[in-house]
Amino acid sequence: MRGQGQSHRQSASATLQEVARAAGVSLATASRAFNGSATRTVRPDLRERVLAAAAELNYTPNANAQAMARGTTNLVGLVVHDIADPFFAAIAAGVMRAADEHGLIVTMGSTQREPLREVEYVAALRQQRARVLILAGSRLVDSEIFERLGAEVSAFQAIGGQVAAISQPKLPVNTVVVGNRAGAAKLAETLHGLGYRRFAVLAGPSTLLTARDRLAGFRAGLAKHGCVVPGDRVVPGEFTRDGGYAAMSELLHRGTDVTCVFAVNDVMAVGAMAALRDHGLRLPDEMAVAGFDDIVTLRDVTPGLTTVRVPLEDLGASALRLALEPPAEKPRLQRVRGVVVVRESTPDRTR
Amino acid sequence: MRGQGQSHRQSASATLQEVARAAGVSLATASRAFNGSATRTVRPDLRERVLAAAAELNYTPNANAQAMARGTTNLVGLVVHDIADPFFAAIAAGVMRAADEHGLIVTMGSTQREPLREVEYVAALRQQRARVLILAGSRLVDSEIFERLGAEVSAFQAIGGQVAAISQPKLPVNTVVVGNRAGAAKLAETLHGLGYRRFAVLAGPSTLLTARDRLAGFRAGLAKHGCVVPGDRVVPGEFTRDGGYAAMSELLHRGTDVTCVFAVNDVMAVGAMAALRDHGLRLPDEMAVAGFDDIVTLRDVTPGLTTVRVPLEDLGASALRLALEPPAEKPRLQRVRGVVVVRESTPDRTR
DNA sequence: CTGTTAGCGCTTTCAA
């Protein structure tokens, strides 16, 4: 192609220089024809010529070159625990929607729930000079690797990157805080109001703050009514469908007289329902089940799952907006509360 | 400019130049210390010094600068119809898994099922000089905008980008072809074997090739047994949960004597089941339902949904591998077949 | 309003 084929690349795209030449203007004018602002204007006819030449040559600006020259990109890096989990898929959808409105490109990393990979992704995003970093998903209690994440995030900020997190305000960055405790407490009170008294909790991983908060909130809500969940009715497990299935199986295996099970997220709740069925129990008559999140894809399970609705897409969109705010001295927090949604999985026992 | 801190940027990261200076070597040597190959080696002690200096300065290569200098990036652009749809989320997971193995970064665009946005995303990815483009999701019959997509894809290839598609082999690129026809035909035969004779199809959008192929395959499968689906029992609709709900409602509204409904994807099938329930029908006794895809998140619906399993994650991983293959004269096709999975939603009527 | 020119940070000849 150009350069009479002595390029080592297999092919190349037209450059601004070539467009300028074709339009009979200087490089600078060609650049201004595209980026022209109030201060840097181009005579209309020249502008036309440049645009025409660009179209003719099928020119597209090289984003990498622009990034170099401008010293900034329009890349948003989103890090999630597991993109195949509908929880994160919904958040991702929200981030992408908001990114679109700002003309930003979203790149995504899925850590497969491996904390170290989160650190690696942040490093990769720093290398890409991403403008925005969004960390979605619960923090862990493990402080060792949390340190490293913090260091990496600081490094990202140090070169001018903007950051937001979704979950707990553990990092010194703007974060969208989900009202896990309050939501779970409200759920507990609602269930108590429906007449339930003997509860078990499928509690998720004990290292996951979100899981811990939901458990704590649930207990706090029950405590208001003098009701407790004994330790042997709190079963830990993975934060996944299979984790819910396993935890529920474990509970059934132990034998129990509980009438209502709270799984700390919907995905686990669905797994728990499957385990209950496989165990021959009829739902919801022989066991009530509640979850958390109100995952859209799961709204059609039967019996309909009582849960706490969290506006996941909005979470993603809000996080991007927060990240884009001009940096302040103190990180900003935006709290989002969940709303209890009662469905058929927890029928009213008081009547 | 950035001479003595009069840069307009708020901050900057250490550059290779600075690392080189700190290590007391030339820029070239510093570069080689990182990228060193067999031909371009660096004396071990110098190498050490460079690496130490880099660590000291918290240096990270600027990917944009590397892209400029090398003329190539390590960006994979993935375009999906809707990331919140578990179908695409699974594919995305597969792509990311495979990308990881190659040290590639994945950026994602979700078109919200708006064909024009697909074109825009491809344009954006060309601008980013992405190395790989993966187009996931059914092609449409609409030729007008298909032309534009084709042109944009060609432009992408023209500058050296590698492309793969997932769905139908309509574009002249490597593609992972899903055996929609064969899978639906097999499903039809299976259902016929279970004793069903009067079918309806919730057919999805008539412009979507995947939807059309599944309908055609289903009919072909039934035809083998002398069974037909009359036109008035084929109800179009959106390719979503709500589309399935609406189509099923429409069918029920018309009044019908069918005993089994085939929704052309699982998400629609779940919507259809909800509609059937809302209409007071008991499943699966009063109506059998089958879907297509075997979405993981939906494996726990009740009654368990009979469907055609498509290995979605593998689809994504395969697509990336295909895209990465050295360009050949002819686009390569990789066919993936679905496997019928019979569950409780279509009980055996023959006994 | 337009053109010239100096970088942005890095890779890669080409000489030494």
Place this chain on the structure above:
DNA sequence: TTGAAAGCGCTAACAG
């Protein structure tokens, strides 16, 4: 092995 220097494509002073 190492270093000097020429770009990669673009933006943004700066001078006309």
